[in-house]
Amino acid sequence: xxxxxxxxxxxxxxxxxxxxxxxxxxxxxxxxxxxxxxxxxxxxxxxxxxxxxxxxxxxxxxxxxxxxxxxxxxxxxxxxxxxxxxxxxxxxxxxxxxxxxxxxxxxxxxxxxxxxxxxxxxxxxxxxxxxxxxxxxxxxxxxxxxxxxxxxxxxxxxxxxxxxxxxxxxxxxxxxxxxxxxxxxxxxxxxxxxxxxxxxxxxxxxxxxxxxxxxxxxxxxxxxxxxxxxxxxxxxxxxxxxxxxxxxxxxxxxxxxxxxxxxxxxxxxxxxxxxxxxxxxxxxxxxxxxxxxxxxxxxxxxxxxxxxxxxxxxxxxxxxxxxxxxxxxxxxxxxxxxxxxxxxxxxxxxxxxxxxxxxxxxxxxxxxxxxxxxxxxxxxxxxxxxxxxxxxxxxxxxxxxxxxxxxxxxxxxxxxxxxxxxxxxxxxxx
Amino acid sequence: xxxxxxxxxxxxxxxxxxxxxxxxxxxxxxxxxxxxxxxxxxxxxxxxxxxxxxxxxxxxxxxxxxxxxxxxxxxxxxxxxxxxxxxxxxxxxxxxxxxxxxxxxxxxxxxxxxxxxxxxxxxxxxxxxxxxxxxxxxxxxxxxxxxxxxxxxxxxxxxxxxxxxxxxxxxxxxxxxxxxxxxxxxxxxxxxxxxxxxxxxxxxxxxxxxxxxxxxxxxxxxxxxxxxxxxxxxxxxxxxxxxxxxxxxxxxxxxxxxxxxxxxxxxxxxxxxxxxxxxxxxxxxxxxxxxxxxxxxxxxxxxxxxxx
Numbered sequence: 001x002x003x004x005x006x007x008x009x010x011x012x013x014x015x016x017x018x019x020x021x022x023x024x025x026x027x028x029x030x031x032x033x034x035x036x037x038x039x040x041x042x043x044x045x046x047x048x049x050x051x052x053x054x055x056x057x058x059x060x061x062x063x064x065x066x067x068x069x070x071x072x073x074x075x076x077x078x079x080x081x082x083x084x085x086x087x088x089x090x091x092x093x094x095x096x097x098x099x100x101x102x103x104x105x106x107x108x109x110x111x112x113x114x115x116x117x118x119x120x121x122x123x124x125x126x127x128x129x130x131x132x133x134x135x136x137x138x139x140x141x142x143x144x145x146x147x148x149x150x151x152x153x154x155x156x157x158x159x160x161x162x163x164x165x166x167x168x169x170x171x172x173x174x175x176x177x178x179x180x181x182x183x184x185x186x187x188x189x190x191x192x193x194x195x196x197x198x199x200x201x202x203x204x205x206x207x208x209x210x211x212x213x214x215x216x217x218x219x220x221x222x223x224x225x226x227x228x229x230x231x232x233x234x235x236x237x238x239x240x241x242x243x244x245x246x247x248x249x250x251x252x253x254x255x256x257x258x259x260x261x262x263x264x265x266x267x268x269x270x271x272x273x274x275x276x277x278x279x280x281x282x283x284x285x286x287x288x289x290x291x292x293x294x295x296x297x298x299x300x301x302x303x304x305x306x307x308x309x310x311x312x313x314x315x316x317x318x319x320x321x322x323x324x325x326x327x328x329x330x331x332x333x334x335x336x337x338x339x340x341x342x343x344x345x346x347x348x349x350x351x352x353x354x355x356x357x358x359x360x361x362x363x364x365x366x367x368x369x370x371x372x373x374x375x376x377x378x379x380x381x382x383x384x385x386x387x388x389x390x391x392x393x394x395x396x397x398x399x400x401x402x403x404x405x406x407x408x409x410x411x412x413x414x415x416x417x418x419x420x421x422x423x424x425x426x427x428x429x430x
Numbered sequence: 431x432x433x434x435x436x437x438x439x440x441x442x443x444x445x446x447x448x449x450x451x452x453x454x455x456x457x458x459x460x461x462x463x464x465x466x467x468x469x470x471x472x473x474x475x476x477x478x479x480x481x482x483x484x485x486x487x488x489x490x491x492x493x494x495x496x497x498x499x500x501x502x503x504x505x506x507x508x509x510x511x512x513x514x515x516x517x518x519x520x521x522x523x524x525x526x527x528x529x530x531x532x533x534x535x536x537x538x539x540x541x542x543x544x545x546x547x548x549x550x551x552x553x554x555x556x557x558x559x560x561x562x563x564x565x566x567x568x569x570x571x572x573x574x575x576x577x578x579x580x581x582x583x584x585x586x587x588x589x590x591x592x593x594x595x596x597x598x599x600x601x602x603x604x605x606x607x608x609x610x611x612x613x614x615x616x617x618x619x620x621x622x623x624x625x626x627x628x629x630x631x632x633x634x635x636x637x638x639x640x641x642x643x644x645x646x647x648x649x650x651x652x653x654x655x656x657x658x659x660x661x662x663x664x665x666x667x668x669x670x671x672x673x674x675x676x677x678x679x680x681x682x683x684x685x686x687x688x689x690x691x692x693x694x695x696x697x698x699x700x701x702x703x704x705x706x707x708x709x710x711x712x713x714x715x716x717x718x719x720x721x722x723x724x725x726x727x728x729x730x731x732x733x734x735x736x737x738x
Contacts, residue, residue: 083493105492
């Protein structure tokens, strides 16, 4: 019997040693010693590599491991890893609109004391609001976005269509673009009008907002659905025609659409600044940039917001994680480097000013006037995604409804069903 | 007297206490060998199953929040929601079509491959190659083929037929998924059936031939009855695999269009990991588990009755 006890004692000791070893694996990130931290994002590593190199140079005791998960699986993975208190993730990218949902679940460290003041003073004004939920700052802005109407000059010339304006007061209407898209197709374009993220809430929210339908979220707790009102139905009727008339394709994955424009197959695409990077890489299209479209007699509206940085509450490297978040989001060098490869807008004001100053030359002469247009749009027509604790459910339900409408389902029936489903899911959160 | 008989008789004369000791020793050894498997089964299967059932009676705001007991509320939410009824309907339709389709084709192919004819090797390669392709890769390839501007429609239009919407139509999406999964699955099930056919004694066919039985008579009176054990395995395993089908839905349709491909496994995954509602997901897991046990038991019972 004594022999058995000895075995058990040895086993317990071995398990303790293994446990201690595992605990010490991440380094002493809470102090000043060396640490290894993991950054999880939905972007390929090359997009943030210059910024990581810059951070490691400025903080030689901290090494950054990078993990990339494609966007379609990203939120699911966050749910699994952060929800299971996995300390293998220290810092992770937080999508605008998801801040409230993640904070209410306890998936983010409260960063108010560390960064709220710095964000409100140093970052673009709208980004502070987008990262705040319940009066606290839960993530630090890194990138923001804006949308433009890119047009193929050669295809428009062939159809005899005038180039759309960069003046917000003369922005093209969605209705006119549908007709012009058909004309361009008749003159040789394969596709008339595309959207970068053709079935996602981020991309389509401005159409409903512009048509008077609002964001689809109401109520003090932002958990009352309103996605089948007249504005939403009108906007989705237009969206349905886009595919029914063959102006945009069904069955083509979102990721493939920017390439259809950059290879000269589409007359128009509504997309972010990254489209200019894709166009420049292909070097095949003679294009111009105009103001984001507006609903006929409607309110101008444009999608904004992008990825922010949050810290996993289960991290063993809190101080090192804060240093990384600070560098990537709240320093001029770090924030500029973080946005440099993708060509997206950085949110630290000084970095943003440099970004806007260089936009006209990004893919000259195609990108002429892009800088002034960016400032105009961000200052006047930008709309954030609603910071609802139920945004995850909203993105899922509306995404499926958009795809169904794209595939030809009845608009009103689809929105009514989505309204009931979303409200049912939100009622479980109350 | 053979050595084995002698040993057995000698063993029969051993004192009872000694036999018991030896018997106990054998049990201990058996337990020792079985222990790793039993422990792993218990840790990886039984405990998570019990956990799923318990969690299906709870609700929490998130995985980090403490759960509270809510009785059958999650089940009530599921069954009072028309969408879940549709999920069950779609899953049922999927099973009713895909199982007979795959099994019938697999039996025909197995019988064909059991014959000798020129080009047999090439036919075998065509049937078995899809089995080796990873499901995700096959799904992506079929996804491109099914695009409205994809190669299948190009061929259809080249021969004067209208292009089809495939995965973008609620009327065709489930059928397209069944074709995709059958392309992978039929070859796999055929492998088992070929092995089953090769176990049937050739003398039975020779005797039937002498008695004047034709090919069809041999098929129904010799082949199918002797293939029953293999067939029962194929049907049960295929039912289980189809009920937990996930990859093509997750990659290609996300349950759409209009929920026409929203199978229960995808719905469970979506509720649990996309929407973060673990308790609702666990209620679905429990329902799926009960359905699997019931269907499998019924199939074994029916096949057992046929045998008797």
